Amino acid sequence: MLIARAPFLRADLGLDFIFIVIFVSLALVLKRWAEGQPFQGNVATIVNIATAALLITGVLDAAENAHILSMLSMAEQGQTIAQGEIVGQMVASQIKFMFSYFGVFVLSFALPQSNMIEKLVVFIFRWVQLPVGVAVLSLPVELVRPLFIFRRSSSSPACGRWPGSSRGAHVHRREFRVNKYSAG
Numbered sequence: 001m002l003i004a005r006a007p008f009l010r011a012d013l014g015l016d017f018i019f020i021v022i023f024v025s026l027a028l029v030l031k032r033w034a035e036g037q038p039f040q041g042n043v044a045t046i047v048n049i050a051t052a053a054l055l056i057t058g059v060l061d062a063a064e065n066a067h068i069l070s071m072l073s074m075a076e077q078g079q080t081i082a083q084g085e086i087v088g089q090m091v092a093s094q095i096k097f098m099f100s101y102f103g104v105f106v107l108s109f110a111l112p113q114s115n116m117i118e119k120l121v122v123f124i125f126r127w128v129q130l131p132v133g134v135a136v137l138s139l140p141v142e143l144v145r146p147l148f149i150f151r152r153s154s155s156s157p158a159c160g161r162w163p164g165s166s167r168g169a170h171v172h173r174r175e176f177r178v179n180k181y182s183a184g
Contacts, residue, residue, distance in 0.1 A: 002075045009072060013065045020065075024058035027051050027103075034110070046110040053103030060096035064089070094137050101133045 002009070027050075034047035067089055071081050108125035112118050135147050 002072065006072055006076065009068070013069060016061065016065055020058050020061050024055060027054040027058070030107075043110045046106055050103045050107035050110065053099050053106065057096055057100040057103060060092060060099060064093055064096060067092070097133060097137060101130045105130045 031047060031051040034044055034051075037043075071085060071089070074081055104125045108122045111122050111125070113122050132147050136144050139147070
């Protein structure tokens with residue numbers, strides 16, 4: 001199964017590498033923007049914490065992609081991928097998502113809320129992305145599908161794709177990873 005889907009997986013990961021560069025760049029632009037703002041209180045600190053979390057998300061996402069490509073190469077060479085390797089991949093992926101959810105949640109406390117769209121983005125970042133994202137990580141797959149669709153459709157009206165929804169296939173990856181590394 002994994003080898004049969006290798007071209008699609010490579011294309012998906014290639015697009016994700018591009019996405020990583022874009023969202024890490026946006027996080028750095030956010031930090032630069034925040035430096036020039038006359039913030040009151042701890043808003044600059046909040047932006048710095050959010051930026052750090054999103055940069056960590058980018059590093060973890062790149063490492064995840066590289067690891068998946070390594071396991072794909074092993075499968076293409078007929079090597080068996082150990083169950084521990086697959087479990088480690090899932091652990092790293094979930095940690096990446098948690099940094100993403102944390103970064104977006106913290107960022108929501110620094111974003112302006114002067115119009116309806118800004119208020120909606122803050123609401124989604126604060127009260128949708130985190131609880132739905134955690135549910136996607138922790139609930140059984142059969143319960144996750146509807147939540148994933150909800151999370152994906154509300155990821156970020158401002159940005160289209162947000163780090164927590166990278167590749168838009170977390171639920172699919174949970175299902176697929178169970179079997180993909182051991183299947184030929």
